[in-house]
Amino acid sequence: MTDTAYEVRQAQLDDTDDLDRTEVRTYWQLVRQRFVKHRMAVLGAITLVVMIVLALVVPFIAGDTLSVSASRSFGEPEIMNVDGEVTLALLGYSRVGQSHFGLLMAATGTSMMIAFAAVLIIVFIGIAIGSIAGYAGGWVDNLMMRFVDVAISLPALFIIIAFVAFWGASIWTIILALGITGWTTAARLVRGEFLSLREVDYVQAARALGANPRRIIIRHMLPPALAPIIVAASLGVADSVVTEAALSFIGLGLPTTVASLGTLLNIAFEYLNREPYLVLFPSTVLILIVLAANFIGDGIRDALDPRQRVEGQ
Amino acid sequence: MLTYTIRRLILSIPILFGVALISFLLVYLAPGDPLGNFRVPNVRPEVLERLREIYGFDRPLHEQFFGWITNYVQIWREDAWGISVTYRRPVLELIAERIPATALLMGSALFFTVIIAIPLGLLAAVKQYSWADKIVTTFATIGYAMPSFVLGTYLLVIGAVWLGVFPFRGMTSSLSQAGDPLDVAWHMVLPVASLAIQSIAGWSRYVRATMLEVLHQDYIRTAKAKGLGRGRVNFRHALRNALIPVITLFGLSLPALLGGAIITEGIFSWPGLGSLGFAAVIQRDYPVVMAFVLLGGITVVIGNLIADILYGVVDPRIKY
Numbered sequence: 101m102t103d104t105a106y107e108v109r110q111a112q113l114d115d116t117d118d119l120d121r122t123e124v125r126t127y128w129q130l131v132r133q134r135f136v137k138h139r140m141a142v143l144g145a146i147t148l149v150v151m152i153v154l155a156l157v158v159p160f161i162a163g164d165t166l167s168v169s170a171s172r173s174f175g176e177p178e179i180m181n182v183d184g185e186v187t188l189a190l191l192g193y194s195r196v197g198q199s200h201f202g203l204l205m206a207a208t209g210t211s212m213m214i215a216f217a218a219v220l221i222i223v224f225i226g227i228a229i230g231s232i233a234g235y236a237g238g239w240v241d242n243l244m245m246r247f248v249d250v251a252i253s254l255p256a257l258f259i260i261i262a263f264v265a266f267w268g269a270s271i272w273t274i275i276l277a278l279g280i281t282g283w284t285t286a287a288r289l290v291r292g293e294f295l296s297l298r299e300v301d302y303v304q305a306a307r308a309l310g311a312n313p314r315r316i317i318i319r320h321m322l323p324p325a326l327a328p329i330i331v332a333a334s335l336g337v338a339d340s341v342v343t344e345a346a347l348s349f350i351g352l353g354l355p356t357t358v359a360s361l362g363t364l365l366n367i368a369f370e371y372l373n374r375e376p377y378l379v380l381f382p383s384t385v386l387i388l389i390v391l392a393a394n395f396i397g398d399g400i401r402d403a404l405d406p407r408q409r410v411e412g413q
Numbered sequence: 414m415l416t417y418t419i420r421r422l423i424l425s426i427p428i429l430f431g432v433a434l435i436s437f438l439l440v441y442l443a444p445g446d447p448l449g450n451f452r453v454p455n456v457r458p459e460v461l462e463r464l465r466e467i468y469g470f471d472r473p474l475h476e477q478f479f480g481w482i483t484n485y486v487q488i489w490r491e492d493a494w495g496i497s498v499t500y501r502r503p504v505l506e507l508i509a510e511r512i513p514a515t516a517l518l519m520g521s522a523l524f525f526t527v528i529i530a531i532p533l534g535l536l537a538a539v540k541q542y543s544w545a546d547k548i549v550t551t552f553a554t555i556g557y558a559m560p561s562f563v564l565g566t567y568l569l570v571i572g573a574v575w576l577g578v579f580p581f582r583g584m585t586s587s588l589s590q591a592g593d594p595l596d597v598a599w600h601m602v603l604p605v606a607s608l609a610i611q612s613i614a615g616w617s618r619y620v621r622a623t624m625l626e627v628l629h630q631d632y633i634r635t636a637k638a639k640g641l642g643r644g645r646v647n648f649r650h651a652l653r654n655a656l657i658p659v660i661t662l663f664g665l666s667l668p669a670l671l672g673g674a675i676i677t678e679g680i681f682s683w684p685g686l687g688s689l690g691f692a693a694v695i696q697r698d699y700p701v702v703m704a705f706v707l708l709g710g711i712t713v714v715i716g717n718l719i720a721d722i723l724y725g726v727v728d729p730r731i732k733y
Contacts, residue, residue: 250431255709257672258690259439262702265694266443342560349562350679352694369566376570383563390558 134403141399144392151389155209162202165189166359169196191381195371204381207359212389214275214360215340221279222336223329226286231317231325233287234294241291248284256281260343265352274353278340286332293325327404331397338393345386361386418722425714432710433485436703437478445697485707495700499692504704507689514584515678515685519670521601522608523663530613531659534620538628538655539647549617556614561673565607565680572603579603582682604681608673616662624655657728664720668713 125133136142159166165187175193191200233244260277267273297303298321306316341361347353348362349369356363361382368378465471469480487493494504537549556564572579584600585593627633628651636646674687682688686708693701725731 246427247431249428250435250710253428253432253710253713254435255668255672255706255712257675258694258705258709259435261675261691262439262694262706266439266445266697268444338558346560346562346676350676350691365563365566372566372570373574376574379563379566379570383559383566386560386563387555387558390560391554394554394558 131403135399138395138399138402140395141403144395144399147388147392148396151208151385151392152212155205155212158202158205159209162187162189162199162205165193165199166202166206168198172198194378195375200381203359204364204385207361207364207382208385208389210271210354210358210360211341211344211362211386212337214271214278214344215337217275218278218282218340218344219333219336221275222282222286222340223333225279225283226332227290227322227329229283230287230290230292231294231322234291235298235313235317235321237295237298241295245291248287251281252284254281257343257346261347261350261352264347269347269353269355271354271358274344274347278343282336282339286329286336289328289332290325293328294321297321297324327401330404331401334393334397334400338390338397341386341389341393345382414722414725417725418718421718421721425718428714429707429710430482433482433707434478436706436710437481439706440699440703441474441477494704497693497698497701499696499698499701504700507701508686508704508708511684511686511689514683515671515674515687517597518601518604518608518678518683518685519674521605522612522670523666525605525609526612526616529609530616531620531656533613534617535624535647535652535655537617537621538624541625546621549621553614553618553621556610557618559611559614561607561611562676562680564610565604565677568603568607569680572606584684604677604683607680608670608677611673612666612670616659619662620655620659623658624651627651627655657724660723660727661720664716664718664723667716667719668709671709671712 163185165172172193173195175189177192178187178189187199187202189199189201191204193199194203229244229248233241259281260274263277264273294317303316303320306320311320344353344360345362345365348360349365351366353362354360356367364382365379365386368375368382371378469477472480484490484493484495488505491503491505494508496502497504497507500507533549537546540546569581573581579602580600585596628647633646633651636650641650671686674683674685675691676687677683678685678687679691686705689701690705692698693705
């Protein structure tokens with residue numbers, strides 16, 4: 101008899117059918133599985149990643165074809181030019197000989213860069229105001245929320261237009277204008293989460309142990325409050341891309357020498373009578389970004405919600 | 414109801430005060446000198462100093478702000494909101510003059526939104542997962558993702574460039590036709606369509622969601638179990654409750670419509686409030702810019718108030 105107690109136990113376990121043999125999955129594994137199930141969100145994520153990669157890579161490949169040249173005026177679509185250099189001018193050349201596709205991807209890069217930077221500011225201000233108001237509660241919360249009420253009542257688009265017009269249009273003023281007007285939703289969401297979290301036992305315990313407020317906020321309350329922040333951030337990207345495009349489109353944003361989705365639309369609007377198809381390129385990218393960001397936001401919201409279950413769980 | 418309205422109006426005073434302060438700071442902190450236009454070689458420095466004193470630019474920030482805001486509340490005086498630098502006319506008068514054009518545009522857009530979005534949303538909810546539902550949902554998602562200025566440009570390409578049947582810009586074809594209702598309506602088609610399509614997308618999504626929520630409630634199951642016809646259940650029992658939250662959208666969409674006016678009126682050169690605000694920013698017509706920011710705040714406050722009051726009117730469960 102060489103059976104050890106361990107092997108006996110194993111044999112017993114193998115006999116039982118009613119044991120749950122599902123692998124133990126961590127919270128983030130579950131989140132990932134729920135997100136992957138959301139087909140539109142996955143599609144949105146792929147679209148966004150592809151666009152970011154193209155926006156980073158294509159302008160380098162396109163190189164010279166981004167500059168003005170009379171010899172390329174209204175050139176046909178091509179992947180390589182006559183010299184055998186890869187140009188990726190998939191959409192042909194404009195009236196001044198610039199590669200439509202190269203310019204479009206450079207513009208996508210500018211617009212996304214602005215949107216991501218603006219969302220960083222939005223998230224930072226949103227977390228700062230929302231967490232302090234939600235953690236402190238009482239009159240601090242009351243006062244800060246009245247401030248948020250004022251900020252919500254402002255005509256945001258008009259303030260952005262005026263701010264950028266008065267301070268001079270540049271990438272930085274646009275980012276700043278988007279950031280300081282867009283944080284209200286994030287602040288309210290964070291505050292709501294914090295108000296309920298501060299009553300939770302483990303937060304009370306941390307306080308009883310004498311942890312200082314900064315540690316409680318950053319280590320104990322921020323991680324579980326991340327879900328609404330991430331959702332607000334992905335919707336903020338969509339909003340910021342649209343607002344930047346609107347600004348540049350009406351001629352108050354970036355100068356037309358900088359390629360962004362808005363400036364391309366602005367130029368396309370000039371040629372509306374002769375080359376109406378020009379509108380199609382930047383606006384399609386714009387709509388795709390907004391759709392992708394919205395779907396990703398929906399997907400993340402559902403994925404981070406533990407009440408949504410994964411099959412086989 | 415009356416006391417509730419009054420209480421709400423009093424509570425909105427601090428918010429409007431905050432909006433006014435930010436509006437003031439936006440202009441006060443802007444780089445550049447308000448007397449920049451006078452800074453030419455043949456103006457002596459003493460004259461500039463004198464102007465500075467007359468306009469009160471030498472006084473401290475809080476004095477300037479309170480001086481400005483005390484003028485602002487005296488709306489019975491025609492120059493209460495200042496004099497436009499560009500037009501040399503009272504700002505209040507300019508705004509009053511532009512309201513009808515904007516109201517016409519927004520009112521029509523809202524009208525078409527309501528008569529199209531509500532049936533669409535109901536259809537999608539009642540026949541959930543049918544092809545009709547899929548078409549409405551797809552349209553709503555794309556319309557929601559399409560910025561108003563992109564939609565406006567598309568409509569211009571289709572309606573004015575390809576078909577060539579609609580005018581490019583403006584409100585009237587010529588001065589002699591000013592005020593001709595048919596001519597104005599013809600000019601309104603594209604801007605109203607661009608505003609309406611976007612809000613139809615948002616509203617139909619919302620109507621669909623609220624109707625679905627109501628359809629899943631117990632009393633609807635009871636009504637069905639009693640043997641009532643589908644039409645009676647859907648339209649007598651469900652519809653009434655589903656429309657309660659929708660009605661509040663009226664008030665809440667008011668500020669969004671004013672915001673959308675800036676871009677849409679810009680694209681179609683519609684002579685409304687949006688164009689006024691837009692031109693004021695470009696020409697740095699500070700009195701008009703400040704008035705516009707405050708007007709935005711007032712619209713939000715009034716919109717929210719309308720939403721809350723309507724909610725109480727249509728929902729007997731809510732008592733003030």
